[in-house]
Structures are given as structure tokens and as C-alpha cells.
Amino acid sequence: MKLRIERAALLKSLQHMQSVVERRNTIPILSNVLLDASGAKLALTATDLDLWMVEHVAATVEQPGGTTVPAQTLYDIVRKLPDGAEVELVTETDGRLLVRAGRSRFHLPSLDREDFPLMPDGDLPHRFNLAAADLRRLIEKTRFAISTEETRYYLTGIYLHAAKTETGTTLRAVATDGHRLARIETALPKGAAQIPGVIVPRKVVTEMYRLIEGADDDVALSLSDSKIRAEFNGAVLTSKLIDGTFPDYQRVIPSGNDKMLEVDAKAFAAAIDRVSTVSTEKSRAVKIALEKGKATLSASSAENASATEELAVGYDAASIEIGFNARYLIEILGEIDGESAEFAFADAVSPTIVRDTTDQGALYVLMPMRV
């Protein structure tokens, strides 16, 4: 293999590759990126055996062929090369890879490309296109709620499915960690009506997001019961899905909450952040006392510190006192794009609904704290 490639294009792809590669590997070749040059392209592949990332980058190929080299080292080298450099990659007779740019030369050890694990075959019968911006929104507004608990593995991803609502069918993304839940929907793309409900693992969500960062073309998504594939700008990400059943989330979304509160999302979040400063516990509990037109936030610590702040708010229902984890409130309020957030409370021990008043496709549910 012998080729020349532009540094910027190679760097961007290697960034995706080194992110897929796990830091610690018991199988050495999983630390490597597979390079394969043919035609006018260099194909790069990385995997952790659950997820495969393949990307094609334009290159001047003088001699087709391939090899595998440590992804992290190659990434670090290319990252440190000067802007605008042209990089030459050449397999040497001793099996090593020569990386040359300007006056720098590097020799990297390689492992036989024949040993690089192949992506298992499988049919992905459902295929639809989604605007990158829409996919980005589905991910951005749900991923904060993804669980990190391995014992509840079926909550460690985003549940993607087609949902029937009063106004028709939508494409929905739902994530929950058992304390809060985010449900974001977007218009159902053509070809997605029959898709199975799938749980997309956190890592896939992260890599997919990285792939489409800042772009606005369409992403082609393909699905089966057990796999997902995203194709975008010459990159193909294929992954296993989480093998489990997502719980019936509609059950935790209350329908009868009638104590409505409207607040300026940014000002409310800032006040919560201020008041919770004194709280030293991990949970950072903050109490909200609501009466007509007024909210009083308060927090205290075991070491006898306390704080309160009053805000003028839109509230007209019966007085209520309710506690929340301050971080959870701030995170949800951070997802409100419009000016105001609308809360719907039932009582101090039941799920609370938070909505963006300008976005009917977004809904958040938050469980209170007993304080």
C-alpha cells in the first residue's frame, strides 16, 4: 500500500476511529485501525466488536493494499502534524507502516489485516432518511437521561420507535434513568412506519452524534431487530442494539397533573443553581414552595448552611411544596430552547412534567425528592 492523503481529512476520520477503539483491549488488534487503499480512496475501519465504523476518504493511491496499525498512535501523530500537510502512508517490507509528512518520519508496528474482525453479515430491512438536524435534536434532548446502571442494561440507551399519537404517527426517542425521562418526537420519515422499537446503546449514540456534528445533510438509517446502521457522508456506522425490553414508559407519564407553573427557563435554572450552592450532599436537594404568583426556592446543608430565593412566576393553583435534585432540574431546563418552561405538578411524591412552551415534540418527566 502506498498513498498520499490530505492531513485534515485523515485527521477527522481518525478522530472517529480512535473514539470507537476501546482504551483497554484484551485482543490486541482491536486497538488498531484497518487501512485499505483502492481506487482513489482510503477506507478506515475500527471496531469494538459491537460497533463497526467504516469511513472512506479521498486519497491519491499509488499502490493499493492494506494493513492495521494502532489507532491512537496514528491519530496522535496526524494530530501533531502541521496544518495543510500532506501525509504519505507506505507499507514497508518489514511489515511496518511508514508515515511521512514534510521532514517527519514515523514507523508504526502493524498486525495482519487478515486478522481484523469482519463485521457480521445481516439484513437490515428497514431503511429511512432523516435530516441530520432532526437526528441531532433527538439525541441532544434525550441523552442526558440515559442510565449508566449496568444492572438495568435495557435503560443504558435511547429507545427509538414509531409511536401512534392523536395526530398521527411520529418517530420518538425516549431515555430514562429511573429518576427522569425525556421523550422527544419528530415527524415520521418515509419508510419508518414499520420499524421495530430498538434500544440504541449510549456509545452508538455518542459516535453517531460525533459523525453528524455541525452537518445538515440527510442521514440514512437502517434497522433490524438486532442492528442499526447510520450512513452519512462516506461514513458507515453499524452496531448491535441492546438486547432487552424497554419498559412501558407511558405508565410513568402522568395525565392528570393540574398544578401548572410557567417560568423563564434560564432565570429559573440560574436561581436553582445559586440556591443549591450551599447544599453539600451528593443529591443537592432544592425545595420549591409555590403560591399564587410566587416561587420560593430553598436549600440547606447538614453543616447548617442555608439559602433562599424568591421569584415571580406564573402560578395560580393551590400552594405546594416539592423537592428536587437541583442538577436534574438544571439539566432539563438546559434543554428548553424557548423562553419559558411549563411545569405540571400533582403532589410532592408524584412525577412532574416539564415542557418547552414552544416545542410540543419535547416532554420531560422528573421524579421529586423526599426532603
Next chain:
Amino acid sequence: MQSVAAILHADLDAFYASVEQLLDPALRGRPIAVGGGVVLAASYEAKAFGVRSAMPGWQARKLCPELIFVPGHFSEYQRLGDAAIDVLRDYTPEVERISIDEAFADVAGSTRLFGEPAAIARLVRARVRDELGLAISIGVARTKHLAKIASQVAKPDGLVVVDPDTELGFLHGLPVELMWGVGPVTKARLADTGVTTIGQLAQRSPEAVERLLGRASGRKLLDLAWNRDAREIQTHRRAHSVGAQSALGRRPAAEHVYRPALQHLAERIAGRLRAKDRPCRTVTVRVRFADLRSVTRAVTLRAPISATATLTEIAVDLVSGLLRDHPEEKSISLVAISASDLGGATLQLELPFRLRDDGSRPGTRKGMARERADRAVDAIRARFGWEAVAYASSQNAGGARAVPDAFRSLAEKEL
């Protein structure tokens, strides 16, 4: 650190056995042991035969055929222990009680009123002897560690004052097992490298000691060997952990052995967590095998817990996991649970998904129901006694229990 020797460590001699001999004159001068299945405490007369606490009853009888076993008067221990510590409090408010029968006291601020630390120690000893009829040994030194060693050297019924000018000479001649934190395992490990006295330990390089005993404990021990101990008297301690242990003798490493033992421990610990409104986020279990080697395992939870059933489940999971990793160990001699990372009363509630593992999560409806049930049990026990109500599953543990619960309560009591 202080420059004068003003820290007292006072320790009642053979406390439980002495109280028994005090209560029943017929027992005086004779070898007695409190307990039955296991020796909880032995009198000096019994100790002369080699009888030691925590020894199985049959072994103690073999060593000393005339040994008299007495069942124990636990409320008397509490009363007399409190009274002895109160004598110390007459001379300084700076008293840190560390168990039913021993305490530290800092008398640096009391010398103008009552005289030199040594004089105060003599007063305390005389008053405990006259007013309570008990012998109390006292060590006086510049640090807590040295004061505790001095009181051990002072026993029986003695007083040892370590002058700051001679403290290293005093310390370095003593055997290492007198030091805090040197148990049979550490002692054996040190002996393997030729270290039997504190002086020999002090001469070793920090690297060598750390290699042998681990970084933290090696450094700590070496500091103590040079009498570097900056710990102060703590009169008000907010507990950082709650723990209890159960000696099993030598039993098979099987679930039917450790589950009831853990359930019993969990009941006691969870009850104390609830009484303080301080649920725990970290649970640590310790298992001691047939030799003296013990292994611990811990888990940090997402939400703090204080329900008995939940603590039991977690402890059983940890112990079975630990035993799975040590398949070569066929018998166990002790299990212990420690609850730490104690939180406050706030609790994050869980969305009502009704998932299979809801019960073990304190913020679910099921989890909260567990805690309410436990609090009802606590209320019944507060009114009608510990035995009035119990988990059915913990009942089969009763027959095998060698140590009475009253003794455990005494040992675990917040002082």
C-alpha cells in the same frame, strides 16, 4: 502534638469478669468466664490458664477444668462502665470514650485545678476502686497511641506515666503486638522479617515496611513506632460508619450458614441506621476463613439504604460473590457487615416503572414500603423489647448464636 504528657488512657481491668466477681463474692479469686459457647471475657485467674476472649467454650474448659461460666449481667456492665467514665469526666470535659470500658482523656487544661496528670490518674484510680470496687489501669503519655500502650503495660491495676524525654526508650523495648493495628496476621508477617519489637520496626526503612504491609498502614505503623501520632481527643464523634460482626466458629462456606448470620447483622445495623436517620450508600462485608486471613468486598449504591431486607440482600450478594472468587476456601469463621458513606434523610424518588428490582431501591413504592415496615418493627421493639418481633427468616439463626444479643448491643452502642 503536645509537649507534656497529659493524655490519659483509662481501661477497666478484665471488666466483665471483674463485675461478675464484684456482684458475687463467691466468684472472687476463682477462674471465671463470661459466656458459654464462646468466651466473651475471662478473669485474671482464668487468663493465667491461657483462657482468652473469643475462644470456644470447649477449648477454654480443656485449658482450665475448674473454669466457671457465668451468663453475664449486661445492664450492670453498662451502669458500671458509665460510672467509671463519669469519674474521668469529673476532671476534664475532654473525654473520648472508645468502648464500654475504656476512654481517653486530655487533662492538659486541668492541672491547675487538680495537679499533675499523674496525680489526676492516681485520683481516678483511687475513686474507681473506692466508689465502684473495680480496678482501672491508666497510661499517661504525650500521644493517644503511647497512652494506650502505657495502660496495657500498667495492667493489672497499675499506672504508667511515660515522660516525654524517655518515650522512645520506653516504646522501642516493647513487643510490636502492643501497637494499635497489629493483630496476629501483621505480627506474623513482621516476625517473618525478624521484627518482634517496636524498636526493630522503627529501624526499618519506610519502603520496606510499606512493601510488607501496604502503603497506608505501613506508613501509619512506622509513624506510631516513632510516637508520631497527631490524633486529638474527639469528644463528639459523628459516626462515619456502622458495623457489626458475627463469629461463627468453623463452619462450611455455604449460604445456609452465612445468610442467617448476615440477616441477623443486617437487622442490627439497619436498625441503627434508621434510628439515626442516616442511611448508607456503601456496604462492605468481611469474611474470615478458617485461618485468620480475611477478605473484604464493598459496593457503593446509587441511593442510600436503611431497610433490613435490602441490606441483607446486598450483603448476601457480596459474600456469595466473594466466596465464588475463593473456591479453595471451604470454611468460614466470621462474617461482618459495615455500612458507611452515611447520608441524610433526603431521598430521590423513582419513576413508577414497577420493574423487577424495585424492592431493593429505596425510592420506589416497594422500597418505601420496606422501610415503613421496618420502622414499625423498630417502634414495637422500642416498646416491647428486641425479641418481641422479628423477621421469620432470621429465626433459624437463633439457636446457633453463641453471643447473646444483649452483649452485642453493649458492644455496638453509641457511646
